Each structure stands twice: as structure tokens, then as C-alpha cells.
Amino acid sequence: MNPLEKLGAKAVGLLRSMGDMFIFLITALFYIFVPPFKFRVLLKQIRFFGNKSLVVIVLTGAFTGMVLGLQVFYTLRKFGSEALLGPAVALSLVRELGPVLSALMVTGRAGSALTAEIGIMKITEQIDAILAMALNPIRYLIVPNIVAAIVVFPLLGAVFNLVGIYSGYIVGVKILGLSKGTYFSQIENFLGMEDIKIGFIKSVFFGLIVSWVCCWKGYTAEYGAEGVSKATTQAVVLSSVLILVSDYIIGTFYL
Amino acid sequence: MIEIIELKKRLNGQLVLKGVNLRIEDRELVAIIGRSGTGKSVLIKHLIGLFKPDSGSIIIDGMDIVRFSTRQLCKIRERFGVVFQGGALFDSMSIYDNIAFPLRERLRLSEKEIEDRVSRALDDVGLLGHEHKFPAELSGGMKKRAALARALVTEPSIVLFDEPTTGLDPITLNAIFRLIKKTHRKYNFTGIIVSHDIPEIFYIVDKVAMLEDGKIVEYGTAEQIQHSSHPVVRQFITGATEGPIEATAL
Numbered sequence: 001m002n003p004l005e006k007l008g009a010k011a012v013g014l015l016r017s018m019g020d021m022f023i024f025l026i027t028a029l030f031y032i033f034v035p036p037f038k039f040r041v042l043l044k045q046i047r048f049f050g051n052k053s054l055v056v057i058v059l060t061g062a063f064t065g066m067v068l069g070l071q072v073f074y075t076l077r078k079f080g081s082e083a084l085l086g087p088a089v090a091l092s093l094v095r096e097l098g099p100v101l102s103a104l105m106v107t108g109r110a111g112s113a114l115t116a117e118i119g120i121m122k123i124t125e126q127i128d129a130i131l132a133m134a135l136n137p138i139r140y141l142i143v144p145n146i147v148a149a150i151v152v153f154p155l156l157g158a159v160f161n162l163v164g165i166y167s168g169y170i171v172g173v174k175i176l177g178l179s180k181g182t183y184f185s186q187i188e189n190f191l192g193m194e195d196i197k198i199g200f201i202k203s204v205f206f207g208l209i210v211s212w213v214c215c216w217k218g219y220t221a222e223y224g225a226e227g228v229s230k231a232t233t234q235a236v237v238l239s240s241v242l243i244l245v246s247d248y249i250i251g252t253f254y255l
Numbered sequence: 256m257i258e259i260i261e262l263k264k265r266l267n268g269q270l271v272l273k274g275v276n277l278r279i280e281d282r283e284l285v286a287i288i289g290r291s292g293t294g295k296s297v298l299i300k301h302l303i304g305l306f307k308p309d310s311g312s313i314i315i316d317g318m319d320i321v322r323f324s325t326r327q328l329c330k331i332r333e334r335f336g337v338v339f340q341g342g343a344l345f346d347s348m349s350i351y352d353n354i355a356f357p358l359r360e361r362l363r364l365s366e367k368e369i370e371d372r373v374s375r376a377l378d379d380v381g382l383l384g385h386e387h388k389f390p391a392e393l394s395g396g397m398k399k400r401a402a403l404a405r406a407l408v409t410e411p412s413i414v415l416f417d418e419p420t421t422g423l424d425p426i427t428l429n430a431i432f433r434l435i436k437k438t439h440r441k442y443n444f445t446g447i448i449v450s451h452d453i454p455e456i457f458y459i460v461d462k463v464a465m466l467e468d469g470k471i472v473e474y475g476t477a478e479q480i481q482h483s484s485h486p487v488v489r490q491f492i493t494g495a496t497e498g499p500i501e502a503t504a505l
Binding site for chain 1: 303304305329330332333335337340341343345346356357360361409
């Protein structure tokens with residue numbers, strides 16, 4: 001095979017893989033609306049994504065808010081606009097940092113575990129066992145994870161925002177001496193429903209991306225421990241990149 | 256009846272099955288023996304559509320399942336029970352839930368009926384009292400028993416066993432084989448066992464097929480295979496390193 005043929009084969013392979021990945025998503029989205037619905041499994045997966053990621057979300061939300069409070073305060077002071085600290089922190093979190101950082105943290109915490117779990121099910125023939133029982137593994141394994149992520153990501157994003165805004169308040173008001181009333185009233189003046197809506201849309205979209213990529217990578221993991229480890233790494237990297245790329249794309253629509 | 260005709264399959268550029276022909280009558284218990292990596296598991300996975308052959312036919316009760324749609328394949332799979340190599344039990348479920356899974360998801364049974372059938376399956380394999388344990392808490396032999404119970408709970412007409420005794424000690428191995436024989440007598444299913452446990456496998460099956468170099472080189476009763484003069488079969492069942500099968504390739 002000459003280099004040109006090799007390149008062509010690689011491109012065709014990549015295109016086929018992208019096509020398979022897309023069909024996988026379409027199939028999963030189709031089964032979301034086809035009964036019977038797996039409520040028990042869905043609740044379990046909501047707990048898996050949500051409850052277990054809560055600590056890390058609170059922790060990162062708190063420190064992000066504190067750093068924002070500190071840095072934005074010093075920047076605004078140069079222009080004599082310290083009073084706008086509240087809205088600056090809140091807008092940064094609600095429109096951008098809350099959805100993106102919470103999605104990145106959940107990808108590292110739950111997305112990687114999801115890929116590893118499905119990957120191990122693949123290599124230990126548990127997925128084949130579901131097929132052999134005349135059942136559909138996408139319906140049983142993938143659909144509950146996608147729905148759970150779509151439900152949980154906006155909630156975790158909201159928790160991140162809330163914790164972040166209060167942490168910014170602690171730094172700005174309690175430590176740096178800004179007035180409490182100014183911090184919150186200015187947030188009320190500047191933060192609108194449109195900003196919250198953008199953050200919400202981003203979170204829903206990130207939930208879909210992370211669950212899709214992580215499930216797909218686990219579902220197509222190659223055999224052996226190395227195969228699962230490779231799939232897990234690829235899932236986290238691809239999810240993170242897609243979160244940042246789609247964040248920009250969604251952001252341009254809502255400027 | 257299951258009939259495999261000129262089945263060919265290429266995996267990763269290598270022709271694994273080079274034209275397999277095999278005919279299995281209803282309610283027969285047949286073993287497929289052969290060296291590791293000769294495609295025995297690949298062959299039986301074709302029967303439930305987990306692999307699609309490059310060419311050839313698989314006729315089950317007069318229907319060629321190779322040409323089946325996904326929906327038709329799903330329908331035919333309802334007639335199968337499969338015991339996978341490592342058991343393939345769901346780690347996140349108890350043994351009870353593992354066995355109840357195909358009943359809950361596929362058949363419209365009440366919880367009481369499910370309980371009765373799971374208890375009967377557990378009793379068949381000697382696992383009553385262990386139903387609330389998780390797969391990680393079971394020994395190798397118990398996992399195989401649980402996998403057998405799950406495969407039998409829907410009362411399939413065809414049961415596939417993919418190396419059901421891998422990794423077991425000789426006593427547990429014989430116990431599992433006895434259990435397969437006992438359940439075969441009780442449920443009258445058509446059974447296909449992939450194995451390289453020589454000679455134990457000869458004592459429980461009706462027929463044996465030897466797969467070598469992508470083809471069935473000999474097929475006959477256990478007695479016939481044990482006394483076969485085919486050099487490949489002889490070398491395999493005696494475990495000799497000298498012969499037509501190169502030991503370096505093992």
C-alpha cells in the first residue's frame with residue numbers, strides 16, 4: 001500500500017467510525033421514546049452521575065468562585081467599578097464557567113467510570129449476553145445513561161453556579177470589604193433569564209455529548225485491559241475537546 | 256435441526272472459518288473440539304448472529320438465519336440459551352436478578368412466576384440459598400452454575416456452551432459436565448459445547464466435531480472420535496507434540 005492509499009484508508013476508516021458513532025446516537029435517541037421505560041435503571045444512573053459527582057462539583061465551584069471574586073475585584077478596582085463584582089462573577093459562572101467546568105469535572109469523575117464499566121461489560125461478553133437473550137443492549141445500557149446525563153448536567157451546573165456565586169461573595173464582601181447589598185443587587189440588575197437559559201442549554205448539550213462519547217467508547221472498546229484503558233482515555237479527551245468546541249459554537253449563537 | 260453449510264469468516268484479514276459444514280439433529284448434545292484459536296467460539300457465535308459470515312448458510316429448522324434482518328435474528332435468539340466462557344453474569348446484579356433478567360425483560364410474567372422459575376433454575380444447578388450473592392462473591396464453579404441457570408431459565412430449545420469449564424479444577428469440571436448432562440436430559444434441548452477438555456467431554460456428548468484449520472476435519476459419535484485414525488484428531492486427543500499440527504504454532 002503506497003502512502004496515498006494508506007492516507008485514504010485512514011480517512012475512510014475515520015469517516016466510517018464517525019458514521020457508526022452517529023448511528024449509535026440516533027439509535028439511542030430513538031429508544032428514549034420507545035416504551036418500556038427503564039425508570040429503575042434511570043434513577044440508578046442519575047445517582048451515579050449526580051450524587052457521586054456532587055462533592056467534586058461543590059469543591060471546584062467554591063474555588064472557581066473564590067478565584068473569580070479575587071481576580072475580578074482587582075481588575076474592576078483599576079476602573080473604580082468594584083460594585084460590579086457580583087454581576088461579573090455571576091455572569092461568568094452562569095453563562096460560561098459553570099456549565100463548562102462542571103461538565104469537565106463530571107467527565108473526569110463519572111464519564112471515565114462509565115466508559116470503563118461498559119468497556120468491561122464488552123470484553124467480559126456481558127453485552128453479547130444481552131444480545132443473546134434477544135434484548136437490545138442500547139436500550140438497556142446506553143439510553144438510561146444518556147437520559148440521566150441530560151437531567152443531571154444542568155442540575156450540577158446550577159449547583160456549581162450557586163456555590164461559585166456565594167464563594168465570590170465571601171471573597172468580595174467578607175474578605176475584600178465590598179458591601180453585601182451591592183454584590184447581590186447588582187447581580188439582580190445584570191443577570192437575566194436569557195443568561196440562565198444559555199447556561200442551561202449548554203449543560204443539556206454537554207450532558208448529551210459526554211454520555212454519548214463515553215458510552216460509545218466503552219461499547220467499542222477493544223479486548224484486554226489495554227483496550228479498556230485506551231477507550232477510557234479517548235472518551236475523556238474527546239468529551240473534553242467536544243465540550244470546549246461546542247461551548248464556543250453555542251456561545252456564538254447566543255451573543 | 257441446525258445445519259451449517261460452507262461457512263466462511265475472515266477476521267482481521269485472516270480466514271478463520273474456511274468452509275465449515277456441520278449438521279446437528281434436534282436434542283443432540285454435540286461437542287466442538289479443537290485447538291485454541293481455531294474459531295470454535297466464532298463458529299457458535301454465528302448461530303445467534305453475533306457474527307455475520309462472509310459466505311455460507313446456517314439453517315435452523317429450515318430457515319437460513321444468515322439472511323435474517325435484525326428483527327428476525329432477535330426472534331430466533333429467543334430460542335437460544337448461551338453459557339459464555341467467563342459466565343458473562345452482570346456484575347451489578349445479584350444472582351437472583353441475573354437469572355430473572357431475561358424473564359423480566361422478555362416474558363410478561365408476574366413477580367411470583369418469575370420467583371418460581373428462578374428458584375427452579377437455581378435448584379437445578381444447586382445454587383439455592385446463594386441467590387442474593389453477587390457474581391464477585393462466587394467461586395468459578397458457582398459462576399458457571401449461575402450462568403447455566405440463566406441460560407436455562409427461559410427453557411430454550413438450543414443451548415450453546417462456550418468453554419463452560421475454562422479455569423476450573425478437575426473435580427468442579429466434572430461436576431459442571433454432569434450438570435450439563437443432567438439438565439440436557441431434563442429439558443431435552445439441542446446442546447452445542449465448545450471444549451478442549453479431553454477426555455471428559457467424550458463422556459457426556461452424543462457427537463463430537465473436530466475443528467482444525469477452519470474446517471471440520473472429523474465428525475462422529477464420541478466413540479468414533481476417540482478411536483479415529485485421522486492423524487490430526489489422534490494428535491489432538493493424545494496431546495502429542497509430534498504430528499500434523501505443529502506444536503510451534505500452538
